[in-house]
Amino acid sequence: MVGMAHGREERITPRTTAEVVDGVGPRLRALRSHRDVTLAALSKQTGISVSTLSRLESGQRKPTLELLLPLAQAYQVPLDDLVGAPRTGDPRVHLKPEMHGGRVVVPLTRRTGGVRSFKQLFPPRSPAGEPTLKTHEGYEWLYVLSGRLRLLLGERDLDLGPGEVAEFDTHTPHWIGNVTDEVTEVLCLYGPQGERAHVRSRPAGPA
Known part of the structure; x- marks a missing residue:
């Protein structure tokens, strides 16, 4: 992807799938820490075991939809935010009734x-x-x-x-x-x- 910065071309290298997946664990850990939620409380809310949540945050367990969907619901954030999906560049706010x-x-x-x-x-x-x-x-x-x-x-x-x-x-x-x-x-x-x-x-x- 090529963009413009200060009148010159700037090449933006898209992240690989592996980089996106590797970033999910730290993102989940930071979000839980920011919300001040314990693994035990999150486990009770999502039905996911404490050990699985811990392995997911440490990167020892690969994220799947079955794991991410209840976590997105528990944190009340879009699924894209959990995986760090890139923004589309559209500045409009898309309201979803x-x-x-x-x-x-x-x-x-x-x-x-x-x-x-x-x-x-x-x-x-x-x-x-x-x-x-x-x-x-x-x-x-x-x-x-x-x-x-x-x-x-x-x-x-x-x-x-x-x-x-x-x-x-x-x-x-x-x-x-x-x-x-x-x-x-x-x-x-x-x-x-x-x-x-x-x-x-x-x-x-x-x-």
């Missing part, structure tokens, strides 16, 4: 830890049926872009319209749904337990 509980969820960032952002589209009258309040780890911040959103939060029943915001600890029993006849668009920030969005505003000027 997913379906969750009848609603469309569009990840807005590639960030895998900390506070993450999503756009959610709730179809009319969804989810259907009687509301079932649930709890889980994390902290959530919702901003209604269009339509109306119903939020059951503990004993509170909230009706949110465009421009309205709600934030809550997801340990609190909650249910989120669209009870109107139009699609509701919501911007969502979701973070791990104890991590909240920091809201700042300018000090009020003199009266």
Whole structure:
């Protein structure tokens, strides 16, 4: 591959398959260290034995799809990131909508830890049926872009319209749904337990 640098040609040598494979182990070890996850905890989450994980990180075990797919899911990163696949050079962000509980969820960032952002589209009258309040780890911040959103939060029943915001600890029993006849668009920030969005505003000027 040939590129241009400072007005002259620069030859970029592509990595061989062996070099890519050899780099997987150190990449996995660095990622686990950065996430502060033990081999035992990772083994429990992925179903891969501790010895296999250790050999994979040290390069004594060759990476396979059967091993990398559960690891990518556990770390919540694309498979390409685990193997260090080269970027295509396309600067555009390619959003990949997913379906969750009848609603469309569009990840807005590639960030895998900390506070993450999503756009959610709730179809009319969804989810259907009687509301079932649930709890889980994390902290959530919702901003209604269009339509109306119903939020059951503990004993509170909230009706949110465009421009309205709600934030809550997801340990609190909650249910989120669209009870109107139009699609509701919501911007969502979701973070791990104890991590909240920091809201700042300018000090009020003199009266």
